[in-house]
Amino acid sequence: MKQWIALAALALAQASSAATLVHNVHGYTMDGETVREFVAMEFDDGKVTALYESEEASEASTAETSIDGEGATLLPGLIDAHGHVSSLGRALASVNLVGATSEAEAVERVVAFAKANPDAPxxxxxxxxxxxxxxxxxxxxxxxxxxxxxxxxxxxxxxxxxxxxxxxxxxxxxxxxxxxxxxxxxxxxxxxxxxxxxxxxxxxxxxxxIPTDTDELIAQFQLTALNNLAANGITSVHDAGITAQELRGFDSLLAAGNMPVRVYAMLDVLDPENDKNLATGPREDEASLLSVRSVKISADGALGSRGAALFEDYSDDPGNKGLLLLTPEQLTHHMNRAAAAGFQVNTHAIGDLANDRVLSEYERLNKEAETRALRHRVEHAQILRPADIDRFEAAGIVASIQPVHATSDKNMAGDRLGDVRLKGAYAWHALLASGAQLAGGSDFPVEEVNPFLGLHAAVTRQSRDNHPEGGWLPGEKLDRAETLHLFTQGSAYSAHQEELIGTLLPGFSADFILLRDNYFTVDEQDIWKNKVLSTYVAGRRVYQAP
Incomplete structure (x- = not known):
């Protein structure tokens, strides 16, 4: 992906007079493994119609409207392949304990919130x-x-x-x-x-x-979250594990024309109310703002709470191998019924034991070409035995990873796993080199929404304070093009949307962002500091910085 090729003007035969030209930009888009550059982009009726490699070439545009990018960087809209929309909205309206440096500080924040919200039950x-x-x-x-x-x-x-x-x-x-x-x-x-x-x-x-949220409150949480995503340069999100009530919330936002960001919804397979949604089958609206064609299953817990299921004991907790959340029979049952209904199966697996079990189930399912075509995914794929890495590409399984987890977990992963198991942990480069399809996300609100934290983590393998020197497990770094692909075309492919979004070639949706800093030339230590100036979905501006 290190090859850079300037893009000659690509245009449709005739551009509409209602088209819009965005010019005076440093434009980049992925085209497979190639980074293509441009200085102006034309779009019409929500789709890209032309890219221009020079301002002189852009003078051929017949666009009626123009937007002066004032030297900003233009990238495809970023796609977060794993987040929790309603939880983000709820988190924005509850106690935020992220970054609390002690139990006492966390309690202080809770006390302050309680005083400010005396009517909360x-x-x-x-x-x-x-x-x-x-x-x-x-x-x-x-x-x-x-x-x-x-x-x-x-x-x-x-x-x-x-x-x-x-x-x-x-x-x-x-x-x-x-x-x-x-x-x-x-x-x-x-x-x-x-x-x-x-x-x-x-x-x-x-x-x-806890008192149940109303449908109206859920929709409010979702809209708050989607607007927050747009402000962070995210134009599409894969919502990992929604209830039937949350789907009703999205449907109400869609009906009201209130979907600023695309949502690829994974149905929570354990919600009994979702049985009727599985029976209905996959669906997507005409504008592809809401796609319902996948399910979410959780095989184990998380590493931080020692709930990730491991083959051997935790190095810092002898006798504890973590937790499998479903029996083998239950895991097989839910995967079978979802795939039989035509749904992609996306399974949370963090520990090496959980990953092995999930991969084995997918290998069984994917012996049938029709089922393999559903592009089943492992969500997280954090701790793998090195021998299991090649199984993803061989069985046509997508690894949906969150690069920022590596830099968030680096201070405790070694304690939990020991040096030997780290050889297959957070192995993003090894997975990519094996030929596996990768998608990139953040897992918000577990992590912060800002996607540039993930881009920075993938490129540097460092925290925001540049630690450790040279990066943690530096052999697993990705280059900038590979990382951009992860959050654009890679995530689009993992949602069966690679012919709609993820690139800005003519014919694709005009989902794009304008940025203060040039992602490809700024010092890699500063990638996370970038600021979104504006966000567009299908040519419609959904966010403008103050």
């Missing part, structure tokens, strides 16, 4: 990460009891564990006698009392106790 939030705290120990319910007489439920940054106060435990019916559910853990002290930390399926009783 529950105090909910997300984003705590004990790995950033001194001692790296899980928090305790007692510190949250100081918040007052309301239940508190705070999800960890990865969404696979929850920290609650005593009142929330009581309302959820969890006490000393409660047995750990299958695929979950109630963390206990030496006396057997629940500490207030619940892992994976053990969170379910708390979710059941």
């Amino acid at each position: 529950w105090i909910v939030g997300r984003g705590w990460n004990q790995v950033l705290w001194e001692g790296k120990q899980f928090p305790d319910r007692q510190s949250l009891d100081a918040v007052g007489d309301r239940p508190v439920a705070l999800q960890r940054i990865d969404g696979h564990s929850m920290w609650v106060n005593s009142m929330a435990l009581e309302m959820a019916g969890i006490d000393r006698e409660t047995v750990d559910p299958e695929g979950g853990q109630i963390v206990r002290d030496v006396a057997g009392r629940a500490t207030g930390v619940l892992v994976d399926n053990a969170m379910s009783p708390v979710f059941a106790a």
Whole structure:
């Protein structure tokens, strides 16, 4: 992908007089493995009609409207292949614990939010990460009891564990006698009392106790989130695991003409209400703003909470191999019924054991050409045995990865896995070199929405403060073209949309962004600092910077 070829003017036979010309830009788009450059782009009726390699060539355009890019960089709209839209909207309206450096600081934020929202029946939030705290120990319910007489439920940054106060435990019916559910853990002290930390399926009783959101509130959360995505240069998002209620929210936004960003929805296969959506079959609106043709299944938990399923014990927790969230029979059943209904199957797998099981299921399914054509995906594919890397390309399986997870996890992954297992961990370059199809995302709100954090992480393998020197596991770095492909054509392919979006060649949708900094020439340490000036979806501006 390091080959750079200047693009001669590409135009349709006749451009409409209603066309728009964006000029005075540093334009780049992926064309397969080639980066193509241009200085002006014309679009009409929501589609790209011409690209020009010089301002002189662009004078041939008959566009009626022009936009002066004032030297900005123009890229295809970025596609986040793994996020959680409703959760982002909810997070924007709840306690934000991301970056809290101690349990005490997290509690201070909760107390401040509770004071500012006296009518909220529950105090909910997300984003705590004990790995950033001194001692790296899980928090305790007692510190949250100081918040007052309301239940508190705070999800960890990865969404696979929850920290609650005593009142929330009581309302959820969890006490000393409660047995750990299958695929979950109630963390206990030496006396057997629940500490207030619940892992994976053990969170379910708390979710059941929290008042249900109305359809209208869900749609509000979604619209807030989609506008936030547009402001970050994301023109399409793959929503990983939506309920039937969340699908109703998207349908209402679509009907009202309120979809600023494209949504590729993965149905939560465990939501019983989604059975009717599976029975209906895949669907997509005429403008491809809402596509429903995939499902989400979770095979295991997350590494940070030691819920990722491993073949061998955690290096820092002997006797613990993590959690498989479904039995082998359940995993097979849900994959079979989704594929039989014509849906792509996208399965969360982080640990090496979970990845092996999911890959084996896909290999079984993909023996049939019709099923292989569905492009089943492994979501995360974080910890692989080196021998399993080649299985993706061989069986036609997409690896949907989140580059920023590598730089977020680098401070604890070695502790959890040890040096030997790191050889197949966060192995983005090895997967790409094997010939596998890759898609790029962020996993927001587990991570921040800003896609340039992911671009920076893939290129440098460093955190924003440039650590470690040379990058963490630097052999897994991607170059800038490979990384842009990951968040454009790679993600488009993983959604069966490679003939619609992901590139700015003539005939493709005019989904593009204007940026302050040149992604291809700015110092790699500064890639994450880029600012979005404006965002367009099908030629319609959906965001303009103040």
